Amino acid sequence: MTRPADYPAPFSVDEAVGPPTDSPDERIDVGVLIVGAGPAGLACAIRLGQLLEEAPEVRGRLGEVPVAVLEKGKQPGSHLLSGAAVNPRGLRRLFRGRKQLEELPLLGPVEGESVYFLTAGSAFRIPAPPTMKNEGNYVASLSQLGRWLAEQAEEGGSMILPETAATKLLVEQGRVVGVRTGDKGRGRNDEPLPNFEPGSDLVARVTVLAEGTQGHLTGAAIERFGLAGDNPQVWALGVKEIWRVAKPLDRVIHTMGWPLRGGARYREFGGSFIYPMGEDHVALGMVVGLDYRDAELSVHDVLQELKTHRLMRKILEGGERVEWGAKTIPEGGFLALPKQLHAPGLLLCGDGVGMVNVPALKGIHYAIESGRLAAETAFEALQRGRTAATPGALASYDRAVRDSYIWRDLEQVRNMRPAFSRGFWVGGALAGMMTATRGKLPPFTFRTERDADVELIVTDRAKRYPAPDGKLTFDKLSSVFLSGNKTRDDQPDHIRIQRKVPNELAELWVRMCPAQVYEVGVADGEGTVEVEVNPSKCVQCGAITAKGGRLTPPEGGSGPEYQRT
Amino acid sequence: MSTLVFLEHHDGEIQKGALGVVAKAAQLGDVSGVVVGSDVRGLAEQAGKYGASKVFVAEDAALDAPLPQPRVDVLASLVRDQGFDTVLFAASVLAADVAAGLAARLDAGLNWDLADLTEQDGRLVGKRPALGDSVFVDVGWGDGPKLALFRSGTFDPVETGGSAEVEDAAVQLEEHSKAATMIEQAHAESEGPNLEEADVIVAGGRGLGGPENFTLVEELAKALGGAVGATRAVVDAGWYPYSTQIGQTGKTVGPKLYVACGISGAIQHKVGMQSSGTIVAINKDPNAPIFEFADFGVVGDIHQVVPKLTELVRERRG
């Protein structure tokens, strides 16, 4: 049986880690370099701004740019996508004494919630599992929140550099000294175009990687510095739409069951969410673990199918789809965390290392908290007489994270997700046990299995996907359009996959990708086919990396331009 | 309503678009035209035949080159001397520059890209498309003369067989209007019309089957006197150059006629050509989205339809 892992991507970590190559006077110096203008990176920048404000002598020693944040999207928020029902804990702590929650661009507290188990024809209301309760949480658009956080970071003195991809981690004599940014103006075959602009070596005293899911340099750093934990990371793929609706939705809704199949054979773990965004919009999405087995499963199409359920139809009636997006979520939780979150000169935060509470579907407040803690450690290491490069100088970050609620929460629910590899019903029972005993039972610890190691099966699932009607259900191409993706077509291909693979694997990739990047090409008559790639459609969700390929950052500024996801 | 229409001319003929605007304006009231150039008196007769009751002629060697600023001077004097309250233009590179310069000179409102003009409750209302033709906007004017630029080819000229009174217009040029000089005047390039300016575009997509089949598209384009376009998919596949790509990440075009051969009509392509005047689509897939917005759609084999079409077009054009 075919496993994606048998066809590994032509990618080596050596491409993403290396010494600086610019001459010393060409290199750009900053104090603290943060990669990723998401909640973790921006929380780090904001906290640093707060600390440096009180310590002008430290600030003065950090040069002209004390804090720089790199963002590969067109602007902060362009690549941010989440549900989201945010636990305000992280934001409250970050802005303690400075801002009230009401001043933040959140979309209102969660007023009520329902959880349904769906079949094709009905919806059974079930009590919300305690780990999923959203009382006290706030609905938000992560993209909007990100833009606002970026403004706060800038006001605090950080320099945000959008349209800038970090393609290489700069390591010298065993310590991280910064990153190299990506080239711009290369053509389809990598050839420099007339407006070619090479990247630059950005060197810093402390580098913080807050790249989010499938972080390019984070993965490379974990490998190079031997930081991996015992369990491989696993991911889920979420496809989301934002609709303008005729009637306001009065509560958050989660569903399980249909259209996913509960049998252990399929390993379809996931469900949907529908959140009100103010009075006149809703966000809805489908999240499915990428350890699914059926090559014909397409999360985008399952979302379209979900919308045909009468529960969804009622909510969306008279409405109009206004935005679409997709992104992966790390689901390994506690078990897949790296065994160490720092290396000489380096700190790792947020989704990049998998700080997500899967049963609660929460990660944003952990990202923010980890960013805040990283800032405090970095600040300590920058005091007079210290250097971040000394081994152990950044170890206080690990201690701080272990002492924090991030660790506590994740440990408590550590077995939840892997339990579901046994199928919905067994998994559900195990999950119930874990919840009731706050993680003490079952007494063993599961292991996670790499998504790419899962053997493929092929069913006729695709037959049941609804044909797009352009009103309720939509095809992938028009969806990519709504993501705001206008990527330049003559860029080099940023996706690494093997081009000649068994038919089922090609089929898997074609269906898996929400942006229709892959196409089945010419068959060679012996069970293998050529895979064709249309990289400019890519919305950089990261699914391919979980299933045998490797996403690398394309030219800065490419990809989706999310506004309200 | 006292209307003046700018009658752009080229090679001894008044532009069809301008005559179309005359026809439209004649529906709303009395229309005068103005021709500016050197040796253009003969054109006044043409204008009369198409509905202008009066034509002002501004003749001077200094006006020979089709430069905008001297025309602003002429029109501004006419508006002041004759009291026109409305000045209309058929859009072109020259007309747009003249209209905008005139708007600044007179501090008058200018609405452009209009597809229609009506009178509602005693006021003049223009209609124009916006946001890639997805919405229509009603626009109006404040006090002072009302200037308008109409989308090229919006109205058809109507031959009324009438004749126009001819009057000489004053030619008094400002210093800055005389500063620019025409060194070399336009002559058509030999390779055929440029994609963005072409009146006719024939475009090919994946349905062509292979790069060699682009000759079908090229032949039809030549027969129609148009330019050749391509979709992102075929440019990606290397069948045709990137400079011909039409769509969201390529060029945006709005020709009078767009013939789509083997193109599915995905939105990424649609946004690049949806404001085309008339869209003809040929595709063997009856469910292709392009049929939802093509004016004339043919479900058929391109290899059958296109060569035949080319032949018939050649016959027709003689």
Place this chain on the structure above:
Amino acid sequence: MKIAVCIKQVPEGTKRIDRATMRLDRSGEGALNAFDAHAVEEALRVKDAAGGGEIVLVSMGPAKASDALRKALAMGADRSVLVTDDAAAGADLVGTSRVLASVLEREEADLVLFGQQAADADGAVLWSAVAERLRRPVISQVAELTVADGKARGKRQTEFGYDVIEAPLPAVVAVSDAINEPRYPSLKGIMGAKSKPQETLTLADLGVEAGAKTEVLALSDPPPRGDTTKIEDDGTAAAQIVEFLIEKRLL
């Protein structure tokens, strides 16, 4: 050589019209108008060819427009002037050209550059109005520009082919997107942009009013494209197409 480049901000992402105000919904972030990027690039080339000079960016818009200006500064422009004033919202060609002209008069540039069109308003006309107010010669749609010996020479495309037009400086030139390939700002450029002088002015500072002589009255759905015909080819499709084209006066 002093060059002024007029910049207009464009909302990012899929464009929407705010049905309440009937204006373009600008609440999304702004970006540097693609066409203006060509103008900035051309200014950099002209300054280079002249052996030096100054490039000043001029814009009128909401405070957010400074984002677009910063991108242009990152490309290499030297400083920017932004006129931002609530009273200027909704200004049309007449008002905008008046305000820009008053800033440009202060600057006394040798060359004023515009990009071909604003992607949001589809209005390819601002430069002529500004040139008129400045009482300077204007050349538009320029695909090739040479500035030497106190003159600007532009090769420009019209419906009929290419003209070559020359004007003495000071002049106004609008460049088309065929003129060049805008450079990517270097990281140093992006980081340095922040510290370049960015002036903001109000209408009162300039002593002008904006205003409009045109207004948006209503929004409506576009008229249906008219009858669409869809046939299956039975051998006569080509002939039917020709008939259709003749009917439409396209043949």
